[in-house]
Amino acid sequence: MSVHRKYLLAFTPESAKLPVIAVLVQKFGIIPNIMQAKVNEKGGRLVLDIEGDKESLEKARAYIQEQGIDMRELDKHVSRDEWRCIHCGACVSICPAEAFHIDPGSYEVVFTPEKCIACEACIIACSPKAMKLELW
Amino acid sequence: MKRTYEEINEKIRSGDAVVMTAEEVISLVESQGVEKAAAEVDVVTTGTFGAMCSSGAFLNFGHSDPPIKMGKVWLNDVPAYTGIAAVDCYIGATEMMEGDGQDYGGAHVIEDLIAGKAVKMRAQSDGTDCYPRKEIESFVSLDTLNEAYMFNPRNAYQNYAVGVNSSNKTLYTYMGKLLPRFGNATYSSAGQLSPLMNDPHCETIGLGTRIFLGGGQGYVSWQGTQYNTTHPEKNGVPVGNSRTLAVIGDLKGMNTDYIRALSVHNYGISIAVGIGVPIPILNEDIMRGCAVRDEDIFAPVIDYSVQSRRRKTMAEVSYAELRSGSVELFDRKVKTSSLSSYPKAKAIANELKRWMVEGEFEMTRPVAPLPSSGKVKPLNISTREELE
Numbered sequence: 001m002s003v004h005r006k007y008l009l010a011f012t013p014e015s016a017k018l019p020v021i022a023v024l025v026q027k028f029g030i031i032p033n034i035m036q037a038k039v040n041e042k043g044g045r046l047v048l049d050i051e052g053d054k055e056s057l058e059k060a061r062a063y064i065q066e067q068g069i070d071m072r073e074l075d076k077h078v079s080r081d082e083w084r085c086i087h088c089g090a091c092v093s094i095c096p097a098e099a100f101h102i103d104p105g106s107y108e109v110v111f112t113p114e115k116c117i118a119c120e121a122c123i124i125a126c127s128p129k130a131m132k133l134e135l136w
Numbered sequence: 137m138k139r140t141y142e143e144i145n146e147k148i149r150s151g152d153a154v155v156m157t158a159e160e161v162i163s164l165v166e167s168q169g170v171e172k173a174a175a176e177v178d179v180v181t182t183g184t185f186g187a188m189c190s191s192g193a194f195l196n197f198g199h200s201d202p203p204i205k206m207g208k209v210w211l212n213d214v215p216a217y218t219g220i221a222a223v224d225c226y227i228g229a230t231e232m233m234e235g236d237g238q239d240y241g242g243a244h245v246i247e248d249l250i251a252g253k254a255v256k257m258r259a260q261s262d263g264t265d266c267y268p269r270k271e272i273e274s275f276v277s278l279d280t281l282n283e284a285y286m287f288n289p290r291n292a293y294q295n296y297a298v299g300v301n302s303s304n305k306t307l308y309t310y311m312g313k314l315l316p317r318f319g320n321a322t323y324s325s326a327g328q329l330s331p332l333m334n335d336p337h338c339e340t341i342g343l344g345t346r347i348f349l350g351g352g353q354g355y356v357s358w359q360g361t362q363y364n365t366t367h368p369e370k371n372g373v374p375v376g377n378s379r380t381l382a383v384i385g386d387l388k389g390m391n392t393d394y395i396r397a398l399s400v401h402n403y404g405i406s407i408a409v410g411i412g413v414p415i416p417i418l419n420e421d422i423m424r425g426c427a428v429r430d431e432d433i434f435a436p437v438i439d440y441s442v443q444s445r446r447r448k449t450m451a452e453v454s455y456a457e458l459r460s461g462s463v464e465l466f467d468r469k470v471k472t473s474s475l476s477s478y479p480k481a482k483a484i485a486n487e488l489k490r491w492m493v494e495g496e497f498e499m500t501r502p503v504a505p506l507p508s509s510g511k512v513k514p515l516n517i518s519t520r521e522e523l524e
Binding site: 084086087088089090091092093094101102106107108121124125127128129 | 185186187239312313315319320321322396397398399400401406408459461471472473474475476477478479480482
């Protein structure tokens with residue numbers, strides 16, 4: 001059974017040199033979609049949208065962790081303070097993942113964390129400061 | 137059909153007033169027509185909740201022993217203006233915390249005070265014979281202050297521009313994050329719910345009009361700064377930022393649900409102010425104004441990558457299009473973001489309605505009308521000789 005999940009990978013300067021994506025594709029038959037990639041002197045981070053069967057995904061996960069790369073499922077990393085949110089909509093047009101939309105009935109801003117790729121665009125754009133990034 | 141303020145207030149007192157929000161009244165007018173709607177409804181309530189930089193509060197601290205004539209004062213390290221009497225100050229919403237506090241400013245001090253939090257006050261002075269003290273530091277709260285009232289020189293803008301960016305780089309403006317090459321469009325008005333959209337020529341809104349301000353009751357105290365009546369109109373509503381209100385109200389009755397500090401990235405601090413104005417249906421014309429819909433109200437699209445006051449209107453779009461999530465601009469679909477909150481505007485109009493239905497809020501006849509015309513002058517650099 002094929003599953004679809006988003007992961008955030010955190011690399012050390014050493015592990016950032018590894019060709020992890022190629023291995024995922026070749027060895028585990030996984031289809032990764034790179035949503036975000038950053039490399040700097042502290043290592044790097046990668047946001048992946050991964051598609052593959054459950055078993056391969058577990059093996060791939062074990063492989064990645066063996067390389068000393070921190071891998072976490074990306075579902076609850078960006079959160080919204082429901083009281084601070086004023087439902088203006090500033091986040092709606094700037095989110096590349098389209099994780100926000102306006103409810104056509106109430107005009108409230110609906111946040112779908114499953115679509116979030118943790119790019120932090122909303123955190124910057126949110127002037128009441130309702131959006132928070134909770135990374136480890 | 138004619139109705140007086142006295143008749144409305146009698147109905148409010150007896151619990152018989154028919155009050156509807158500016159959103160509710162649209163379908164009533166569509167189904168029944170203006171005449172019947174005007175006969176039925178006594179008051180239409182409006183609301184808006186958006187960034188209103190030109191806001192702040194006057195505070196009086198009371199006198200210490202020995203007393204001080206404050207020359208400089210800080211509230212949570214945010215400077216406040218104290219070039220008035222000894223222990224009076226004005227804390228402006230956009231004033232930023234000294235040091236590295238880009239995310240904290242006067243608006244946060246105001247929000248904290250309304251929330252009942254203790255705020256650190258620090259003041260300095262040269263000392264005088266009658267005010268010998270030179271320094272003071274203390275915590276203050278809304279309860280310890282004598283007077284604390286919001287006085288906002290420019291709020292509740294009648295319409296506003298839509299921001300876009302034609303350049304190749306992202307811009308961070310007071311209109312929010314503007315993506316390059318017309319990547320998005322931002323706007324800021326409650327449209328059909330907004331106070332001055334529903335009484336576009338200020339026939340009922342004037343000096344002394346009692347309003348909903350920040351969760352409490354306030355008043356229109358003057359025309360707002362940059363009061364402008366020169367924009368052309370479409371469907372009776374000016375296209376562009378036009379009339380404004382200066383408002384006043386006690387901080388002590390306010391509620392942080394309707395006053396919210398904002399920190400606009402790479403721009404600075406602002407404050408979201410909740411304002412609701414009741415419009416008395418004195419005649420059918422006033423009801424016609426209140427029936428305005430988002431599809432009837434147009435805003436000019438302005439390119440914020442032009443760093444000059446001579447920005448030209450690139451297009452005009454309706455609030456119905458803006459609120460749909462995207463607008464057609466230059467043959468492409470551009471995603472939109474509102475910066476003011478429509479759900480909060482609606483909540484304000486409903487709250488004001490509730491106050492009137494429950495007899496807690498009566499209408500006031502303006503003491504004087506707002507100006508029938510106003511024009512915004514630019515600031516041109518001048519010499520003394522040119523002006524005298």
